[in-house]
Amino acid sequence: MSFQDIEAGFGTSASNNNTTFSTPESPEDAAFRSLQSSLSLQMLKINANVQGILKLVDQLGTGRDSAALRKSLHDLTDSTRAMAKRGSEDLKKLTNQQVKLPHQKTSLQKTSHDFQLSLIGFQRAQQLSAERQRTVVQGVKMAVEDGVEDGEIEQTSTSPSQRQAQILQAQLSPHELAYQESLIHEREEDIREIEAGVHELAEIFRDLGTLVHQQGGMLDNIDYNIQSVHVDTSRAAEELTTAHEYQRRAGRRAACLMIILVVVVAIVLLACETTPIPYSITYHYASSSITRDLILSFFLRKIDAHEKLKVIPVRIELLLSIRCPSGEKAMRVWTSNNMDSPGVGSIMLGTDEHLLLPSAHTLLLNVDDLSVYSEQLEHLPGYFAGGSGGSQLFCSNVKVASPPVPFKELPAWPSNVEAHPLLVIDYELLKAGDKTEIDRLWEAGSTLGFWYLKNHGGEQLFPAMWGMAEDVFALPLEEKMTFEQGDEGLSFGYKAVGHYITDAQGTPDPVEGLDIAKDDALAYPKVARRSYADRVNEHMEPTIAPFVEKCIELSNTMLDIFNDKLGLPAGTLAKFHQRNDHSSSETRTIRAPANLPQGKLAVGGHTDFGTISFLVNNIGGLQVLPPGDTEWRNVRPLPGHVVCNIADALTIFSGGLLNSNIHRVVPPSGAQSAYERWSSVYFTRPSNDTVLQPLLESSIVSDAFNKLTEERQKSLTPGVTSYEWFTRRQKNYRTKNHKGTETWAANRGTENGRA
Numbered sequence: 143m144s145f146q147d148i149e150a151g152f153g154t155s156a157s158n159n160n161t162t163f164s165t166p167e168s169p170e171d172a173a174f175r176s177l178q179s180s181l182s183l184q185m186l187k188i189n190a191n192v193q194g195i196l197k198l199v200d201q202l203g204t205g206r207d208s209a210a211l212r213k214s215l216h217d218l219t220d221s222t223r224a225m226a227k228r229g230s231e232d233l234k235k236l237t238n239q240q241v242k243l244p245h246q247k248t249s250l251q252k253t254s255h256d257f258q259l260s261l262i263g264f265q266r267a268q269q270l271s272a273e274r275q276r277t278v279v280q281g282v283k284m285a286v287e288d289g290v291e292d293g294e295i296e297q298t299s300t301s302p303s304q305r306q307a308q309i310l311q312a313q314l315s316p317h318e319l320a321y322q323e324s325l326i327h328e329r330e331e332d333i334r335e336i337e338a339g340v341h342e343l344a345e346i347f348r349d350l351g352t353l354v355h356q357q358g359g360m361l362d363n364i365d366y367n368i369q370s371v372h373v374d375t376s377r378a379a380e381e382l383t384t385a386h387e388y389q390r391r392a393g394r395r396a397a398c399l400m401i402i403l404v405v406v407v408a409i410v411l412l413a414c415e416t417t418p419i420p421y422s423i424t425y426h427y428a429s430s431s432i433t434r435d436l437i438l439s440f441f442l443r444k445i446d447a448h449e450k451l452k453v454i455p456v457r458i459e460l461l462l463s464i465r466c467p468s469g470e471k472a473m474r475v476w477t478s479n480n481m482d483s484p485g486v487g488s489i490m491l492g493t494d495e496h497l498l499l500p501s502a503h504t505l506l507l508n509v510d511d512l513s514v515y516s517e518q519l520e521h522l523p524g525y526f527a528g529g530s531g532g533s534q535l536f537c538s539n540v541k542v543a544s545p546p547v548p549f550k551e552l553p554a555w556p557s558n559v560e561a562h563p564l565l566v567i568d569y570e571l572l573k574a575g576d577k578t579e580i581d582r583l584w585e586a587g588s589t590l591g592f593w594y595l596k597n598h599g600g601e602q603l604f605p606a607m608w609g610m611a612e613d614v615f616a617l618p619l620e621e622k623m624t625f626e627q628g629d630e631g632l633s634f635g636y637k638a639v640g641h642y643i644t645d646a647q648g649t650p651d652p653v654e655g656l657d658i659a660k661d662d663a664l665a666y667p668k669v670a671r672r673s674y675a676d677r678v679n680e681h682m683e684p685t686i687a688p689f690v691e692k693c694i695e696l697s698n699t700m701l702d703i704f705n706d707k708l709g710l711p712a713g714t715l716a717k718f719h720q721r722n723d724h725s726s727s728e729t730r731t732i733r734a735p736a737n738l739p740q741g742k743l744a745v746g747g748h749t750d751f752g753t754i755s756f757l758v759n760n761i762g763g764l765q766v767l768p769p770g771d772t773e774w775r776n777v778r779p780l781p782g783h784v785v786c787n788i789a790d791a792l793t794i795f796s797g798g799l800l801n802s803n804i805h806r807v808v809p810p811s812g813a814q815s816a817y818e819r820w821s822s823v824y825f826t827r828p829s830n831d832t833v834l835q836p837l838l839e840s841s842i843v844s845d846a847f848n849k850l851t852e853e854r855q856k857s858l859t860p861g862v863t864s865y866e867w868f869t870r871r872q873k874n875y876r877t878k879n880h881k882g883t884e885t886w887a888a889n890r891g892t893e894n895g896r897a
């Protein structure tokens with residue numbers, strides 16, 4: 143069944159409070175219910191849109207205000223207006239149908255009531271939008287005229303426009319201010335349009351007011367005075383300065399109604415604990431590069447993070463198992479079909495029979511504490527709107543972080559820059575034991591030591607780490623320094639710009655970073671190795687832990703393959719990498735600033751300290767120095783592919799057969815250089831007390847080892863523990879510890895004298 147089917151009301155059942163599945167229904171009842179379902183869906187969309195509008199409005203007049211943002215706001219408002227009109231037509235039809243169906247009266251009253259609540263929400267959002275635009279316009283005018291001096295007026299005594307002017311003066315250069323001024327016209331046009339929309343909606347209210355009257359007393363028990371809303375809204379359309387007062391009142395009224403509604407639903411919910419609990423997620427998206435999978439898995443992760451509701455993807459897109467207070471339920475997922483172009487889409491979750499449910503079964507999704515990122519949504523924020531069947535629950539206080547860079551349109555790889563070829567390994571084939579693919583993995587590991595991995599199932603988890611880090615990096619520096627890595631040789635925690643060296647001269651690095659111990663991610667909320675800021679902790683369950691889990695899975699699969707290829711007794715490498723043994727395994731997310739001068743090193747030449755690394759970048763900059771080569775070669779990030787590389791411990795264990803290759807990071811080339819560079823890595827490292835030495839019990843390893851020069855043999859037999867190896871290298875990367883070229887030498891791994 144497609145989303146369109148649902149929208150048309152086909153194939154759904156039990157969407158009505160009064161109807162049970164076993165009751166035979168007349169064709170009139172069926173038609174009534176079908177239209178009611180469709181209207182419920184419209185309401186759901188309107189409510190979701192309203193949340194989206196409010197979030198966009200929130201960004202007006204801030205640093206995030208842009209032409210694109212206003213266009214999104216404009217489009218979203220327009221489409222919501224169209225839905226409101228369609229919905230009111232449907233409600234009229236429904237009212238006509240009900241005349242012949244007296245037993246549907248209560249049900250109609252409820253739908254009508256809910257619909258009008260949705261419209262009130264929308265009207266309020268429109269008014270806020272107009273008011274905010276107006277404040278910005280006046281603020282720009284005042285700021286341009288320089289009528290407001292910095293700090294001249296106390297916050298409490300200023301008008302919103304004066305405050306806006308102060309904000310703009312503080313935020314914008316004179317040039318940007320002039321640009322803002324040139325947009326005033328456009329903004330005033332926006333305001334006029336919204337005002338027209340407010341007026342139009344007031345007309346709809348008037349129409350519905352008549353209907354309400356016909357339906358007779360349905361709203362008697364709730365203070366729901368649509369007429370006064372109408373009066374207020376008409377006035378607001380003419381004179382926006384009075385809108386503010388109205389909004390407060392209408393807001394209070396709507397808030398009261400919502401509270402009543404939520405309480406009622408919560409009570410009924412408690413009474414219906416054993417009924418299936420479906421819910422729906424509505425979202426907006428603004429870029430055609432956003433795929434349905436991406437959005438779905440994004441939301442699944444968010445839901446999964448919610449303690450009251452566990453969603454276990456059985457097969458994404460098809461079937462989910464939802465654990466809720468009433469036990470485990472199989473749920474089906476429907477998605478709208480037209481998701482390949484920008485627009486509005488919905489993901490509906492429910493059992494076959496319970497796609498649209500009466501409000502009695504509506505899930506109360508408390509997302510007050512949930513962070514939702516607009517990471518997939520270039521200009522529009524992501525959000526939840528839970529609910530169904532004529533009763534919607536808004537999810538308030540959803541935090542919207544700034545859209546992380548990676549999802550912005552980025553310039554393509556420059557055509558004049560050569561990308562070094564890496565083998566592409568298919569993870570699904572590896573897992574399936576495909577012999578050819580396993581041989582190719584071995585070939586990659588034993589030559590360049592770098593390869594692309596595709597079909598790994600972690601496509602969204604890496605970029606999610608950029609979003610997580612962007613949120614953390616936004617904290618004030620003093621707060622970030624409270625969980626800094628320190629100079630003692632452990633790398634868990636925040637790393638400020640300049641705290642690592644990039645060369646033998648001790649040149650400080652330009653990147654900001656955040657490392658999280660595998661042990662902490664798995665132990666959370668317990669602390670295994672160190673504590674982090676709350677802002678990091680908020681991301682532990684939804685983002686960091688799934689990322690770590692995925693990388694552990696990838697890592698274990700490949701370790702078993704290498705184990706086999708090296709002729710080691712089964713489980714030898716696995717033993718050194720036990721999930722619950724403490725190690726230096728960690729996530730690392732780094733951000734290099736845009737416009738670094740060409741030639742500047744972001745990360746100096748090095749081999750990785752551990753066993754295998756998993757890396758995803760948004761743009762270029764990573765370079766490898768292939769064996770026998772004297773020129774650095776560029777590694778191009780491929781969408782959906784993880785760049786994997788062998789690290790020191792595997793070179794040591796394998797007697798040099800597997801190659802921990804030297805690499806570094808430089809500023810990206812061409813147009814990409816104007817963008818921040820983000821990378822997320824997972825470093826698998828042996829458990830702390832693993833002794834690093836060639837595993838000579840295998841004849842494959844010992845034969846290879848015996849062929850090495852004595853000097854190389856020595857360098858591959860450090861005989862120290864993994865912990866000692868790591869802390870030595872890490873400690874001598876710290877700028878504070880740099881004394882001279884000997885410090886650089888002291889941080890080297892298996893580079894074998896190369897860089």
Ligand SMILES: O=C(O)CCC(=O)C(=O)O
Pocket residue numbers: 730732745750757759763764805806807821823
């Ligand atoms: O950012 C990158 O592309 C690579 C970073 C890296 O090599 C490292 O952190 O070890």
Ligand SMILES: [Fe+2]
Pocket residue numbers: 748749750805
């Ligand atoms: Fe590295």
